[in-house]
Amino acid sequence: MSEWISEQKSIKNKSDEKHEEECAIIVKGILQGLYYTHDEYELIHRDIKPDNILFKHKGDLNSIKICDFGLASAVGIGFFDQNDDNAGTLIYQAPEQIQSTSYGKKIDIWATGMITYEIITKGGHPVLGIDFYNDLKMSLDDYRNKMMNISNNESIVKSCEHISPLAIKLLENMLNVSPNHRYIAHRALKHPWITRDETANIPLNMFEEIQMNMKAYEKLKIAQKIAFAMSMINETMIKKHPERFR
Numbered sequence: 275m276s277e278w279i280s281e282q283k284s285i286k287n288k289s290d291e292k293h294e295e296e297c298a299i300i301v302k303g304i305l306q307g308l309y310y311t312h313d314e315y316e317l318i319h320r321d322i323k324p325d326n327i328l329f330k331h332k333g334d335l336n337s338i339k340i341c342d343f344g345l346a347s348a349v350g351i352g353f354f355d356q357n358d359d360n361a362g363t364l365i366y367q368a369p370e371q372i373q374s375t376s377y378g379k380k381i382d383i384w385a386t387g388m389i390t391y392e393i394i395t396k397g398g399h400p401v402l403g404i405d406f407y408n409d410l411k412m413s414l415d416d417y418r419n420k421m422m423n424i425s426n427n428e429s430i431v432k433s434c435e436h437i438s439p440l441a442i443k444l445l446e447n448m449l450n451v452s453p454n455h456r457y458i459a460h461r462a463l464k465h466p467w468i469t470r471d472e473t474a475n476i477p478l479n480m481f482e483e484i485q486m487n488m489k490a491y492e493k494l495k496i497a498q499k500i501a502f503a504m505s506m507i508n509e510t511m512i513k514k515h516p517e518r519f520r
Contacts, residue, residue: 275300275324275389282396290436295470296335297393300327302468303338304386309459311340312379316349320371321362322385324392349378364414365399369451372421380453383462387448394437400430400449426452440467447479455479 278300282293304327311317319326321342330337345361360367360374368384370377391400398404401420403411412420424430431445444467450456457465457479466474 275327279393279397298468299335301390305459305463307340308382312459317346318379319382320345322382323363323366369421369424380456383448383457387445424451443476
């Protein structure tokens, strides 16, 4: 994958739209691999990065394979189930991974978000800079400190002239600092930037869906209370004025 990113820098006659279309094929392949890894094998890869993403057939964007499961860890049992050791490559690690707090499958989604940003921008990083391999905006120690102290409501995704608004929407859900607001692989695969169906709705993350269901439940309870109150009023009216209802 790193070689593919380098090759893109030298291509001058490809439109941003065509480039994003190719990037979407690659990201879809990574997410499909993660969906299989997370849901079929109940594993967290823990070191998703360009060097661990390969093309099975050179030049075939549809032949993406995830490799090097040397740091992979089994998903635990229960809600507070996950790992808390600091494994992986710093610049692709999720905040909870860097902070050595409890983490799960969504650290792989964060890392995939970082790769998504990197391949769209042909070598950029949302925090370290648009060409961080050659021109770091900050030291890695400063980066670690920033991510150690980042708050859940802080966004690292900034608009960029070479990134479409739809891609930004996907990145916001993959690179959300709060794991509760971050996509799982299955939801990310349904995003219109991935499916290339710009008329489709943007999938909610799990937290948004829970909130929506709670609001619907509250509305249902209110409607039930109103219906009950109306039935009681009608019953009272019938008792007081039975002649009106004959």
